[in-house]
Amino acid sequence: MKLAMLSLLLSGMMPWTLAAEPGAADVKAQMQASFQARGQAGMDRLDQDAIQAACSNPEGASAEVTMGLADASRAAVKYPADGVYLGDWRRGEQIAQRGTGLQYSDNPGEPNGGNCYACHQLAPTEIAYGTIGPSLTGYGKNRGSSEAMLKLAWSMVYDMKGYVPCSNMPRFGARQILTEDQLRDVMALLFDPDSPVNQ
Numbered sequence: 001m002k003l004a005m006l007s008l009l010l011s012g013m014m015p016w017t018l019a020a021e022p023g024a025a026d027v028k029a030q031m032q033a034s035f036q037a038r039g040q041a042g043m044d045r046l047d048q049d050a051i052q053a054a055c056s057n058p059e060g061a062s063a064e065v066t067m068g069l070a071d072a073s074r075a076a077v078k079y080p081a082d083g084v085y086l087g088d089w090r091r092g093e094q095i096a097q098r099g100t101g102l103q104y105s106d107n108p109g110e111p112n113g114g115n116c117y118a119c120h121q122l123a124p125t126e127i128a129y130g131t132i133g134p135s136l137t138g139y140g141k142n143r144g145s146s147e148a149m150l151k152l153a154w155s156m157v158y159d160m161k162g163y164v165p166c167s168n169m170p171r172f173g174a175r176q177i178l179t180e181d182q183l184r185d186v187m188a189l190l191f192d193p194d195s196p197v198n199q
């Protein structure tokens with residue numbers, strides 16, 4: 001038996017490559033078995049809403065379904081009741097540069113970070129940033145800050161899935177990762193003429 005296994009390994013043919021392709025239910029069962037709840041990171045993290053499920057469908061997402069779900073995501077955006085979209089860019093910068101929050105080891109009593117820098121270039125002077133998302137350098141300077149532009153940016157940061165249904169960007173408002181005030185602060189980082197983003 002041992003020899004048989006060894007020869008399989010040596011020939012590079014793992015026994016499990018002989019099995020059928022795993023389906024969505026197998027993947028879910030494997031995830032359930034691999035993770036354990038710890039602190040604020042509960043098993044409910046594995047529950048997908050309709051748009052996430054559509055985007056992880058191994059058969060591929062149907063355009064009609066995902067676009068319908070994206071329309072629903074945009075319709076669910078909550079805009080600030082007082083019409084004030086911009087807060088303090090200095091606080092916004094701290095939020096953008098902080099990646100803590102929501103992990104099992106983080107203090108749930110502390111405000112979450114936005115981790116924007118992990119995917120976006122923000123200030124042109126920055127030397128360390130991720131490139132999963134587009135550079136946001138000059139964001140407000142290049143686009144102006146009309147009400148329509150502010151609403152569009154708010155709604156993208158609130159829930160990018162309204163625009164790119166299978167986006168990897170965290171859904172900061174829809175998933176209550178950031179509070180309304182924190183959203184205002186990161187908006188100011190994007191739009192305030194004094195913000196390092198617009199220099």
Ligand code: HEC
Binds near residue numbers: 134167
């Ligand atoms: C995990 C990576 C990731 C993180 C973290 C992230 N984003 Fe994004 N962001 C993206 C991607 C990718 C796009 C491009 C759209 C897409 O493909 O989803 C994007 C697009 C955007 C856009 C639209 C750009 C345009 O062309 O108008 C804005 C604004 C934005 N992000 C702001 C933010 C802010 C503010 C934060 C932090 C609070 C943030 N993002 C955090 C990945 C990320």
